[in-house]
Amino acid sequence: RNLSFSIRAGETTALTGPSGSGKTTILNMILDLNPPTQGMIAVDGRDLATIDRSSWLKLLSVSGQDVELMEGTVLDNIRFRRDIPDEDIRWAADVACATEFIEDLPYGFDEWLGDEAIRLSGGQRQRIGLARALASRPQILILDEATSALDEETEMRVFSAIKQDAGRTLIVVSHRPAVARLMKNQIDLRPPAAIAKLR
Ligand SMILES: Nc1ncnc2c1ncn2[C@@H]1O[C@H](COP(=O)(O)OP(=O)(O)OP(=O)(O)O)[C@@H](O)[C@H]1O
Numbered sequence: 001r002n003l004s005f006s007i008r009a010g011e012t013t014a015l016t017g018p019s020g021s022g023k024t025t026i027l028n029m030i031l032d033l034n035p036p037t038q039g040m041i042a043v044d045g046r047d048l049a050t051i052d053r054s055s056w057l058k059l060l061s062v063s064g065q066d067v068e069l070m071e072g073t074v075l076d077n078i079r080f081r082r083d084i085p086d087e088d089i090r091w092a093a094d095v096a097c098a099t100e101f102i103e104d105l106p107y108g109f110d111e112w113l114g115d116e117a118i119r120l121s122g123g124q125r126q127r128i129g130l131a132r133a134l135a136s137r138p139q140i141l142i143l144d145e146a147t148s149a150l151d152e153e154t155e156m157r158v159f160s161a162i163k164q165d166a167g168r169t170l171i172v173v174s175h176r177p178a179v180a181r182l183m184k185n186q187i188d189l190r191p192p193a194a195i196a197k198l199r
């Protein structure tokens with residue numbers, strides 16, 4: 001309610017606030033999954049509701065806390081049935097700090113992932129998900145707790161690699177203040193009274 005903010009194109013923005021404050025709900029509205037009940041979301045001043053959905057979604061990539069792996073190789077899992085050249089997959093795996101553990105798997109990028117296959121850790125799955133989101137080289141990258149299972153050192157390396165690929169709009173939800181501080185802008189969903197109390 002009564003929330004208004006801008007996310008600037010080509011800049012990095014953190015969306016922070018306590019559990020249940022509406023971060024994922026806002027991302028879902030940006031992803032055009034549910035419309036706001038009041039007010040509107042505008043893209044370059046134009047109501048998102050009037051913009052062609054598929055051309056809008058082509059600009060976006062999203063990764064979250066839980067990553068569903070599909071039956072297939074590591075390469076298949078990053079490509080995710082899209083027409084993406086191998087070199088872009090490798091680049092995305094590098095940026096996501098995934099190459100370092102993939103190359104340690106017995107079959108590397110050809111390792112089979114699935115029910116009967118090698119069990120990846122939570123942080124490894126998240127890095128596959130991140131590489132999947134990066135591989136299409138999206139204009140707008142949305143990360144909702146997408147690195148929550150990583151250790152702090154790896155998480156920082158991931159974000160510095162993502163930020164090096166400049167020009168992209170990055171929207172990051174994270175409960176870790178160190179991650180939020182890496183972003184140029186911060187949108188805090190706590191009510192103003194709660195923020196005032198902390199000062
Ligand atoms: N249209 C709606 N009307 C009323 N309540 C809603 C509506 N949409 C979402 N909510 C509620 O708002 C809350 C916001 O949840 P949301 O998942 O966005 O929080 P979050 O900030 O992402 O939390 P977390 O940090 O735990 O992921 C939830 O309790 C949800 O049920």
Ligand SMILES: [Mg+2]
Pocket residue numbers: 023024025144
């Ligand atoms: Mg959430």
